Amino acid sequence: MHNSLSEHARNILGLQLPTDPRWVNLAEIQLNEILTDYAWCEQKAALTCISLIQKNHDKHLLVQELMPIVTEEWGHFRQVLAELYKRGLSLGKPRKDIYVNKLIAFQKKDGGPDERFLDSMLIMALIEARSCERFKRLSEGMEDEYMRKFYRRFMESEAGHYTLFITMAEHYIDKKIVRKRWAQWLQYEKELMTSEEVRGDRIH
Ligand SMILES: [Fe+2]
Ligand SMILES: [Fe+2]
Numbered sequence: 001m002h003n004s005l006s007e008h009a010r011n012i013l014g015l016q017l018p019t020d021p022r023w024v025n026l027a028e029i030q031l032n033e034i035l036t037d038y039a040w041c042e043q044k045a046a047l048t049c050i051s052l053i054q055k056n057h058d059k060h061l062l063v064q065e066l067m068p069i070v071t072e073e074w075g076h077f078r079q080v081l082a083e084l085y086k087r088g089l090s091l092g093k094p095r096k097d098i099y100v101n102k103l104i105a106f107q108k109k110d111g112g113p114d115e116r117f118l119d120s121m122l123i124m125a126l127i128e129a130r131s132c133e134r135f136k137r138l139s140e141g142m143e144d145e146y147m148r149k150f151y152r153r154f155m156e157s158e159a160g161h162y163t164l165f166i167t168m169a170e171h172y173i174d175k176k177i178v179r180k181r182w183a184q185w186l187q188y189e190k191e192l193m194t195s196e197e198v199r200g201d202r203i204h
Pocket of ligand 2: 045128157158161
């Protein structure tokens with residue numbers, strides 16, 4: 001899928017604000033909390049992909065592309081859970097996801113089906129892009145080599161996901177419209193990140 005990604009899509013991916021470097025140290029200390037949070041993020045990603053398939057059953061290519069992502073995200077959930085159990089830790093409760101809720105608030109509620117579809121792709125692209133950026137930070141900045149490698153594998157996988165959602169948006173919607181709306185999403189996410197406190201117990 002990555003190979004078919006247009007130049008255009010490559011250019012428009014790009015978060016506006018890098019993660020605060022202090023976050024890696026905080027996340028390193030709160031391993032149980034961050035792994036719990038991460039496990040739930042993966043489960044939510046799998047569920048969202050299932051729901052996107054249900055809502056877009058008529059979009060053949062999208063359904064085809066999302067089916068393996070469901071499996072992959074569920075596999076991530078299992079891997080993170082195994083990591084918690086291996087350490088004698090347990091899966092805590094899911095928390096209220098402020099970051100994702102604030103992104104949902106930016107989604108068009110009153111637009112036509114195309115606009116709503118576009119936002120459903122772009123919000124996923126953004127969450128995947130930010131997760132990928134954060135895993136990159138962890139895979140580069142953590143002391144523990146095993147954990148650096150652990151996060152590195154997820155980073156590579158999430159990078160594939162965010163390009164997929166942009167590619168799907170471009171497949172069904174005019175590229176110019178995709179680009180314009182993506183720029184708005186990036187700007188909104190930058191403001192959101194600026195206003196959020198830096199916490200080590202969550203992925204976003
Ligand atoms: Fe994942
Ligand atoms: Fe993902």
